[in-house]
Amino acid sequence: MKKNKKIKIILNGKSRSLQKVISVYELIRSLKLSTDKVAIELNKEIINKRTIKNLYLKNKDKIEIVHFIGGG
Amino acid sequence: MRDLFKIANKKFKSRLIVGTGKYKNFSECAKAIKYSGAEIVTVAVRRVNIVDKRKPLLMDYIDPKRITYLPNTAGCFTSEDALRTLRLAREIGGWKLVKLEVLGDKKNLFPDMIETLRSTEILSKEGFKVMVYCTDDPLMAKRLEDSGAVAIMPLAAPIGSGLGIQNYTNIKIIRNQTKLPVIIDAGIGQASDAVIAMELGCDGVLINTAIAKAKKPFEMAQAMKFAVIAGRKSFISGRILKTLHGSASTTNKGII
Numbered sequence: 001m002k003k004n005k006k007i008k009i010i011l012n013g014k015s016r017s018l019q020k021v022i023s024v025y026e027l028i029r030s031l032k033l034s035t036d037k038v039a040i041e042l043n044k045e046i047i048n049k050r051t052i053k054n055l056y057l058k059n060k061d062k063i064e065i066v067h068f069i070g071g072g
Numbered sequence: 073m074r075d076l077f078k079i080a081n082k083k084f085k086s087r088l089i090v091g092t093g094k095y096k097n098f099s100e101c102a103k104a105i106k107y108s109g110a111e112i113v114t115v116a117v118r119r120v121n122i123v124d125k126r127k128p129l130l131m132d133y134i135d136p137k138r139i140t141y142l143p144n145t146a147g148c149f150t151s152e153d154a155l156r157t158l159r160l161a162r163e164i165g166g167w168k169l170v171k172l173e174v175l176g177d178k179k180n181l182f183p184d185m186i187e188t189l190r191s192t193e194i195l196s197k198e199g200f201k202v203m204v205y206c207t208d209d210p211l212m213a214k215r216l217e218d219s220g221a222v223a224i225m226p227l228a229a230p231i232g233s234g235l236g237i238q239n240y241t242n243i244k245i246i247r248n249q250t251k252l253p254v255i256i257d258a259g260i261g262q263a264s265d266a267v268i269a270m271e272l273g274c275d276g277v278l279i280n281t282a283i284a285k286a287k288k289p290f291e292m293a294q295a296m297k298f299a300v301i302a303g304r305k306s307f308i309s310g311r312i313l314k315t316l317h318g319s320a321s322t323t324n325k326g327i328i
């Protein structure tokens with residue numbers, strides 16, 4: 001896999017360009033999020049957080065990152 | 073006397089569950105929870121804010137190690153959305169005790185019981201412990217119980233309406249027919265509503281708006297705490313029979 005290739009992903013419904021291929025873990029870290037407070041869905045499939053260090057994003061991937069907020 | 077609140081083999085002292093929505097901020101919410109004495113709070117699952125990285129997080133204000141988080145499916149209108157939401161909630165940190173609500177009516181926020189029933193079956197099979205928001209229909213409550221629900225949560229009135237308990241009879245029938253805990257969810261407006269819910273024999277009450285939107289949320293949180301305790305004690309104490317005529321409290325013996 002070419003890691004210096006530019007890719008575009010859809011992150012929480014918004015398009016985002018990445019200067020190089022990164023792992024889901026690196027994405028979470030770059031967003032200053034803590035992995036134990038979020039859940040991740042990649043192309044509509046829930047991802048096991050233990051696998052994200054070796055899970056690299058691909059062009060046009062759709063990723064959703066969710067957490068808990070106040071609710072009734 | 074220990075009178076514990078049991079849900080899916082977990083035991084709690086407080087029978088009041090509070091929602092964490094509609095507060096001005098997380099710190100007000102956390103303080104209200106403290107005043108309410110609640111040990112379980114409902115939380116929602118939403119996208120993280122990827123623009124503002126410094127936005128405060130619920131988990132930084134309400135410690136999930138001390139307070140039981142009850143992930144809910146607020147805002148879900150289909151079984152598919154509800155299942156997706158709760159599977160994600162489980163992935164955040166292993167939450168299996170969840171509150172299912174599948175709405176079917178944007179105006180009144182009534183649950184869609186067909187979708188709710190379907191979701192309950194699937195989630196139970198996946199190992200979730202599902203507490204289910206439902207209409208006050210005893211037949212539906214029975215179907216939910218048969219589908220593996222761990223708690224029946226009939227509405228008192230529409231969510232956020234503050235109208236109080238509208239159908240005493242059905243709530244009581246639901247309470248009497250099931251072995252599961254029955255928790256009044258939605259529609260409580262004031263402390264007396266919570267007392268009535270508990271006096272009807274309900275095992276708990278879930279309150280959000282009535283506390284969060286009260287002029288003094290902390291005072292109201294405390295009022296609800298006491299109301300749930302008072303109602304429960306009143307229920308288990310065996311009330312006197314109602315009689316049409318008076319019966320003097322003081323003996324006539326020795327009257328002057």
